[in-house]
Amino acid sequence: VEDGPAGQATASKPGEIExxxxxxxxxxxxxxxxxETEGGQTRVCHYxxxxxxxxxxxxxxxxxxxxxxxxxxxxxxxxxxxxGWYSHANVSHEASAGWESDPISISRGDRLYGLGGxxxxxxxxxxxxSFGTTEEGDTGRSxxxxxxxxxxxxxxxxxxxxxDGTAYARVSTAAEDTRSAFHRVEVPNGPHKLTVETxxxxxxxxxxxxxxxxxxxxxxxxxxVNGAYIGLLANYIDPDHxxxxxxxxxxxxxxxxxxxxxxxxxxxxxxxxERDTKEVIRRIRTALPGVSILFIGPMDRGARGAGGAIITRxxxxxLISCQRRIxxxxxxxxxxxxxxMGGEGTVDLWYKAKPKLMGGDFTxxxxxxxxxxxxxxxxxxxxxxxxxK
Numbered sequence: 001v002e003d004g005p006a007g008q009a010t011a012s013k014p015g016e017i018e019x020x021x022x023x024x025x026x027x028x029x030x031x032x033x034x035x036e037t038e039g040g041q042t043r044v045c046h047y048x049x050x051x052x053x054x055x056x057x058x059x060x061x062x063x064x065x066x067x068x069x070x071x072x073x074x075x076x077x078x079x080x081x082x083x084g085w086y087s088h089a090n091v092s093h094e095a096s097a098g099w100e101s102d103p104i105s106i107s108r109g110d111r112l113y114g115l116g117g118x119x120x121x122x123x124x125x126x127x128x129x130s131f132g133t134t135e136e137g138d139t140g141r142s143x144x145x146x147x148x149x150x151x152x153x154x155x156x157x158x159x160x161x162x163x164d165g166t167a168y169a170r171v172s173t174a175a176e177d178t179r180s181a182f183h184r185v186e187v188p189n190g191p192h193k194l195t196v197e198t199x200x201x202x203x204x205x206x207x208x209x210x211x212x213x214x215x216x217x218x219x220x221x222x223x224x225v226n227g228a229y230i231g232l233l234a235n236y237i238d239p240d241h242x243x244x245x246x247x248x249x250x251x252x253x254x255x256x257x258x259x260x261x262x263x264x265x266x267x268x269x270x271x272x273x274e275r276d277t278k279e280v281i282r283r284i285r286t287a288l289p290g291v292s293i294l295f296i297g298p299m300d301r302g303a304r305g306a307g308g309a310i311i312t313r314x315x316x317x318x319l320i321s322c323q324r325r326i327x328x329x330x331x332x333x334x335x336x337x338x339x340x341m342g343g344e345g346t347v348d349l350w351y352k353a354k355p356k357l358m359g360g361d362f363t364x365x366x367x368x369x370x371x372x373x374x375x376x377x378x379x380x381x382x383x384x385x386x387x388x389k
Contacts, residue, residue, distance in 0.1 A: 015340040015376060017294070017333050017384040018324065024333040028292035029388050031252035032069060032218075039216040041072040043250060045115070045223060047233065048257035051299065051364055052224035059089040060374025061381075062220035063139055068382070070217025071139045076149075076249070079120040079129045079196075079206045083226050090140030091131070091211060092193065098127035103225050104232050111238040112178070114149055114207025115245040117225040123157070125200025131209045132193030144189040144214035148196060149207040149245070152181040157202030161185060162195040173204055180244040189214055210249075221249070229261045234276035239283055246287040254284050254291055259298030259323070260363055263315040270322060277323070281330050293332040295323050299373060300338050302347030302362030310348040310362060317344075333384075340376045 012018045019025060031042040044065075052058045066072070077088050080095035082103050087093075102109070104117040113119050134140045148161075148171070156173030163185065171183050185194060198204045212219065225232075233242075246254075262268055284293060297320045305311035320338055327334040342349065350357035350369055357369035365373060 014336070014343075015380055017335055017380045018327070019333045019384070020328045021331045024327075024331055025253070025292045025294065025384060025388075027290050028253035028294075029385050032385060033389065035069050035072075035216055035218065041216065042069065042218045042252050043075075044218065044220045044253045044255065045076075045246070045249060045251040046221060046255040046257065047117075047228075048222075048224045048255075048296075049228045049260050050224060050226045051260060051370070052222050052257065053083060053226055054085050055088045055222045056365065056367060056370030057374045057377070058220060058222035058224070060371050061378045062218070062222070063090065064375070064378040065218040065220060065381075066139045070215060071142070071213055072215060072217030072219045073143060073145075073210070073212035074140055075219040076115055076208050076210050076221040076223065077131060078116050078118050078208045082118050082120075088222065090134050090137045092134055093129075093131055095129040096127055098122050098124050098198075099129070104228065104237055106232075106236060110178075111236055112151060112205075112241045113237050114151075114180075115221070115249055116208050116223045117228065117232075117237070119151075119205060119207060121203055121205045122198050123200065123203050125198060127198045127204075128195055129206075129209075130193055130195040131211060133191040133211075135191070141191060142189050142213050143192050143211045144187060145212045146185045146187070146192075146194045147210040147212065148183040148185070149209065150181050150183070151178065151205040151207070153178045153203070153205065155202050157204040158199040159204050159206070160197045160199060162197065163187060164193055165195075170199070174202065180241060180248065182248055207245075221251070227261055228258060230256070230258045230273065230280055231276040233283070234279040239286075242283065243287040246284070251288070252292060253294060254288070255294045255296055256280065257296035257298075259316070259319045260301055262319055263298060263301050263313045266315055268315060270318070273319075274322060274326060277326050278330065281326075281332065293330075295327045295332055295334045296377065297323050297334065297336045297338055299341060299365070300343070300346040300350075302351070302358070310351060312344045312347065335377060335380055337373060337376065340380070341373060
């Protein structure tokens with residue numbers, strides 16, 4: 001098949017999922033169909049960069065999937081806010097001061113960042129984080145279990161669990177070896193609030209909490225990290241640790257949505273970028289044989305050009321072409337967000353729109369813009385799902 005703009009296969013139309021193999025999303029679609037017809041749950045892990053750290057794009061995809069297939073729970077949330085704008089919708093989430101956050105980055109540490117790419121530690125007593133249902137909206141109003149993701153380690157401290165304000169359990173994070181650990185708290189299905197509070201008898205290291213609803217439906221984890229790029233998952237998270245996290249979570253679909261940060265480097269070494277992308281695919285499939293993988297290409301990202309005009313960054317089409325080719329060669333699906341939202345010059349139009357659809361950094365969409373992008377992704381997934389049925 002000949003390539004069109006930005007390497008787009010002419011057999012696909014803008015806004016459609018591209019899958020030359022015809023099988024890349026089979027596992028995900030089989031899970032969705034079982035959820036729709038028999039009950040059960042479908043899980044999605046969506047990895048990405050800062051445009052999803054406020055849950056804007058992912059909120060829309062999650063909500064629409066849950067309204068269609070059922071609300072099986074919000075999914076994974078980081079323990080605290082590593083960035084001021086980190087937030088999740090349709091859930092309550094609070095954290096006290098005292099957590100030291102360590103987002104995945106180029107570092108020489110132990111590279112244990114949990115499912116969501118951020119580790120939180122404290123030696124202090126009385127440091128808290130709370131998670132619960134929401135009283136508003138059409139999703140997120142019930143929960144049947146909370147799963148606390150933390151690290152077992154030598155000398156690890158304890159944390160207390162409170163359920164709806166009442167002491168529930170005390171958990172020790174001490175162990176002879178260092179490994180991922182998960183503590184499940186079951187509750188009657190309904191509105192609840194879980195709080196963890198550190199005891200201060202050693203370092204407590206936590207990653208996040210999953211909210212599950214026992215009924216049929218979809219869980220959708222928004223796993224965005226500020227400044228993230230594909231190379232971090234390939235080189236700067238311990239692979240065995242990441243395997244533990246993914247295998248415990250058991251997603252039916254892993255979405256990889258990077259490119260915004262890579263696009264600022266016009267001399268980005270594409271050979272290294274390709275090696276890193278293939279390594280991430282290999283790691284995911286090592287942890288989760290048979291899982292569906294979907295690459296979501298970057299949105300249009302703008303910069304000031306000659307005369308102050310807002311232009312598309314030149315690396316965006318190159319990254320999209322590379323992602324599309326690697327996805328096709330590896331049997332993964334691909335969604336071209338850039339073309340679906342309008343292609344070259346979209347940032348200029350979105351920034352000048354009333355109300356604005358793109359922020360002044362020409363990178364992060366407004367709430368209205370994020371809803372448009374999330375709807376494009378949801379519509380593409382559903383169209384491909386319905387064609388398969």
